[in-house]
Amino acid sequence: MNLFLDAWRWLATGSNWTGDGGAATRLVEHLLVSGLVVGIAAIIAVPLGVLVGHTGRGRTAVVLAASAARAVPTLGLLTLVALATGIGLTGPVVALVVLAVPSLLAGAYAGVESVDRVTIDAARAVGMTEAQVVRRVELPLAAPLLVGGLRSATLQVVATSTLAAYTADVGLGRLLFAGLKAREYDVMLASALLVVALALVLEGLLALLQRLVTPRTAAPAEHARPARNAHPSSTVAEKSPTERTS
Amino acid sequence: MTPTLRRRLSAALALVPALALASACGGGDGDSDPLSAGGGDGDTIVVGSQDYYSNEIIAEIYAQALEDGGYDVARDFRNGQRETYLPEIEEGNIDLFPEYTGPVLQYWEPDTEARLADDVYAALEEAVPDGLRVLDQSDATDQDAYVVTREFSEEYGVTSAADLADVPVPLTLGANSEAESRPNGPQGLSGTYGVDVDFAPIEDGGGPLTVQALKDDDIQIAIIYTATPSIAQEDLVVLDDPEGLFLASNVVPLASDNVDDEAAAIINEVNAKLTADGLRELNVQSVEDQSPASTIAKEWLEEQGLV
Numbered sequence: 001m002n003l004f005l006d007a008w009r010w011l012a013t014g015s016n017w018t019g020d021g022g023a024a025t026r027l028v029e030h031l032l033v034s035g036l037v038v039g040i041a042a043i044i045a046v047p048l049g050v051l052v053g054h055t056g057r058g059r060t061a062v063v064l065a066a067s068a069a070r071a072v073p074t075l076g077l078l079t080l081v082a083l084a085t086g087i088g089l090t091g092p093v094v095a096l097v098v099l100a101v102p103s104l105l106a107g108a109y110a111g112v113e114s115v116d117r118v119t120i121d122a123a124r125a126v127g128m129t130e131a132q133v134v135r136r137v138e139l140p141l142a143a144p145l146l147v148g149g150l151r152s153a154t155l156q157v158v159a160t161s162t163l164a165a166y167t168a169d170v171g172l173g174r175l176l177f178a179g180l181k182a183r184e185y186d187v188m189l190a191s192a193l194l195v196v197a198l199a200l201v202l203e204g205l206l207a208l209l210q211r212l213v214t215p216r217t218a219a220p221a222e223h224a225r226p227a228r229n230a231h232p233s234s235t236v237a238e239k240s241p242t243e244r245t246s
Numbered sequence: 247m248t249p250t251l252r253r254r255l256s257a258a259l260a261l262v263p264a265l266a267l268a269s270a271c272g273g274g275d276g277d278s279d280p281l282s283a284g285g286g287d288g289d290t291i292v293v294g295s296q297d298y299y300s301n302e303i304i305a306e307i308y309a310q311a312l313e314d315g316g317y318d319v320a321r322d323f324r325n326g327q328r329e330t331y332l333p334e335i336e337e338g339n340i341d342l343f344p345e346y347t348g349p350v351l352q353y354w355e356p357d358t359e360a361r362l363a364d365d366v367y368a369a370l371e372e373a374v375p376d377g378l379r380v381l382d383q384s385d386a387t388d389q390d391a392y393v394v395t396r397e398f399s400e401e402y403g404v405t406s407a408a409d410l411a412d413v414p415v416p417l418t419l420g421a422n423s424e425a426e427s428r429p430n431g432p433q434g435l436s437g438t439y440g441v442d443v444d445f446a447p448i449e450d451g452g453g454p455l456t457v458q459a460l461k462d463d464d465i466q467i468a469i470i471y472t473a474t475p476s477i478a479q480e481d482l483v484v485l486d487d488p489e490g491l492f493l494a495s496n497v498v499p500l501a502s503d504n505v506d507d508e509a510a511a512i513i514n515e516v517n518a519k520l521t522a523d524g525l526r527e528l529n530v531q532s533v534e535d536q537s538p539a540s541t542i543a544k545e546w547l548e549e550q551g552l553v
Contacts, residue, residue, distance in 0.1 A: 079450070079454070079455060082455050082458070083454060083455060086458065086459060086462045086464050087420070087446060087448055087455060087458075087459045087462075087464050165423065165447060165449065166449040166450070167447075167448055167449070167455060168447070169445070169446065174423055177422070177424075177447070177449050178423040178424050178426065178427070181423065181424035182427060
């Protein structure tokens with residue numbers, strides 16, 4: 001418990017937050033790296049996932065590739081990439097993207113795939129093009145699962161972005177590594193707590209986002225509004241995606 | 247399920263004292279049974295080593311050299327941390343142990359200010375407890391050091407950390423992040439040698455990433471262990487450290503009174519032949535060829551004409 005007190009004291013000391021390598025800078029760096037990684041991963045994974053979910057083609061290949069990618073040890077991949085590209089952010093970013101892609105991919109294709117075929121057929125029947133079907137029917141209905149994928153990817157990336165400091169002067173990992181090696185365990189624990197806090201805040205925000213994008217379905221609801229409010233269907237729709245994607 | 251588990255657990259727990267007893271006996275055999283080869287009795291020299299491949303090779307070299315000199319040798323290798331094995335040595339359960347001057351001095355004298363090899367050795371001679379002594383220290387070191395590429399060393403004529411001040415290009419030091427706040431980090435380089443460097447954290451402890459960064463010229467100076475095989479493999483240059491920013495850590499045999507003068511002479515002769523380059527070569531053989539310590543030691547002793 002003493003260690004927690006020491007860590008807390010470190011966090012409560014203003015001078016530890018300011019300056020070049022201060023906690024504030026590290027926190028922002030950490031957030032930026034995580035955002036960059038999730039962004040790149042989303043650009044790769046979401047279109048691919050939607051395509052697979054929409055066409056139903058290549059599903060096995062994508063599932064296998066995503067499972068395999070989950071098994072890749074991030075630190076090993078980081079070292080491998082950094083050996084090829086040199087030190088700096090490239091190695092960590094590539095390794096973290098590989099970490100983030102499977103969750104996003106699974107969220108995207110599972111979301112699109114889960115859309116009721118009858119709904120899609122109806123959309124086609126009223127004359128929508130394939131692109132319209134994707135944009136105006138599948139994506140909105142897939143959104144909760146998609147955001148679920150984003151949620152778990154973000155959580156993993158924020159927690160693992162400490163590895164960025166393995167080869168670059170970036171992120172909360174700098175404090176973590178420095179504390180570990182110099183046996184300054186208060187610094188180490190403080191930076192770990194910051195990572196946890198950051199992860200929790202993002203998790204909360206994304207959970208909120210997920211709730212917002214969950215469509216109010218529940219067909220017989222039009223004349224039963226009070227009942228629906230008493231038992232929001234969104235909680236059910238919100239729980240299942242995280243289970244599926246994680 | 248639960249009763250079975252509990253029974254198994256208690257059976258397992260019952261074994262713990264038995265095992266502790268067995269290992270205690272193993273360590274102290276020689277004291278109670280003069281016929282056993284396991285302990286520190288007069289005829290047998292017990293050679294110990296750390297749980298570190300390079301240290302084990304040196305211990306094996308000592309052991310084989312002593313065997314060649316007609317001594318009975320028992321090997322007690324792969325002991326863990328200094329905190330674990332030094333008490334064993336102090337109690338006389340291990341007679342001969344390859345140690346490193348700086349770290350072992352700091353174990354006995356945490357406040358010592360000796361940094362340079364000869365000062366450390368002199369202080370260490372004073373610091374060893376009764377019943378123990380250090381034999382001659384070797385030129386071979388196993389310590390952190392500033393390392394540069396051969397091209398860099400030749401282009402700017404740099405062989406010592408002091409030469410870095412005259413290098414006309416910007417320099418970046420790559421090392422584990424804790425180096426940034428240590429005396430041998432950028433501040434130390436600036437304060438002691440007047441060398442201003444940027445710092446690049448690379449968290450693999452002078453491993454392949456650090457070496458690659460040197461070769462890519464992302465960093466110009468790295469902190470790497472002097473005994474690391476990659477120094478030989480990649481033709482890197484270890485810079486002298488005349489001001490002792492790094493604690494000297496020369497290979498030194500720690501010996502009990504059970505090691506007589508003749509045995510000590512054998513070890514001193516062996517140690518004199520063990521150079522920094524030589525130790526690295528031995529490590530390369532272990533890492534690259536995966537040869538066992540006994541084979542590496544045997545070949546080296548034959549090569550040096552010591553057996």
